[in-house]
Amino acid sequence: MSPSRWEDVAGQGTGRDYAARFDAMAAQGRDLHGEADFVSDLAVPGSRILDAGCGTGRVGIELARRGYDVVGVDLDASMLAVARERAPAVPWLEADLSTLDPRDVAPGADVVVAAGNVVPLLAAGTESRAIATLAACLVPGGALVVGFGLDADHLPLDEAPVTLADHDAWCTAAGLVVEDRFATWDRDPYTGGGYAVSVHRLT
Numbered sequence: 577m578s579p580s581r582w583e584d585v586a587g588q589g590t591g592r593d594y595a596a597r598f599d600a601m602a603a604q605g606r607d608l609h610g611e612a613d614f615v616s617d618l619a620v621p622g623s624r625i626l627d628a629g630c631g632t633g634r635v636g637i638e639l640a641r642r643g644y645d646v647v648g649v650d651l652d653a654s655m656l657a658v659a660r661e662r663a664p665a666v667p668w669l670e671a672d673l674s675t676l677d678p679r680d681v682a683p684g685a686d687v688v689v690a691a692g693n694v695v696p697l698l699a700a701g702t703e704s705r706a707i708a709t710l711a712a713c714l715v716p717g718g719a720l721v722v723g724f725g726l727d728a729d730h731l732p733l734d735e736a737p738v739t740l741a742d743h744d745a746w747c748t749a750a751g752l753v754v755e756d757r758f759a760t761w762d763r764d765p766y767t768g769g770g771y772a773v774s775v776h777r778l779t
Contacts, residue, residue: 580651580672582697585732591654595632610761611691611723612638614773618719619644623686626713628673629694633659633666640666647681649673674702676709684715690722691761696731696738703738704746711750714778720752723761723773730770740772752776 602608612635621643627636630648632655640646649669650656659668669680688710698706710720725731756775759766766772
């Protein structure tokens with residue numbers, strides 16, 4: 577399998593380097609929990625949440641703190657090392673999203689959240705399989721929440737490899753129906769632009 581775009585972007589960076597950037601922002605008083613707030617509006621505490629492309633666990637750890645039953649998955653071992661250190665009680669799985677075994681998330685997630693440009697940073701050609709796998713991790717009626725950049729200004733890439741039309745088509749093929757779309761995790765209306773947060777529901 578070809579390397580993920582994330583591996584190309586991350587280079588020699590480590591999970592600790594990545595976590596330090598967000599720690600510095602938190603120390604400056606910035607609110608880093610917009611994604612967790614968004615998920616909290618979709619599911620009550622105790623619900624099962626899959627943090628897909630969890631990185632160092634920023635979103636999943638906050639959701640676990642709020643009482644959600646969280647599982648995190650990422651392919652970057654250095655990122656997962658930080659997540660495991662910071663929240664050892666949360667299951668953190670090392671896997672590619674396109675080959676993740678949904679049984680590892682049993683009995684199924686009420687919400688799958690993929691924040692932080694996860695989908696555009698997958699390996700080229702694996703995106704549809706990844707979306708199908710994430711849909712298979714959902715319980716009936718569960719929600720897939722995905723936020724990603726649509727232009728170079730909102731991505732660590734020279735150009736956007738994924739469009740909203742691509743994402744919607746992959747979701748449709750996986751049995752998901754679009755429910756909402758926003759321009760930010762604060763639920764600003766989406767009227768076009770370089771970033772979108774999409775909610776698709778498993779029918």
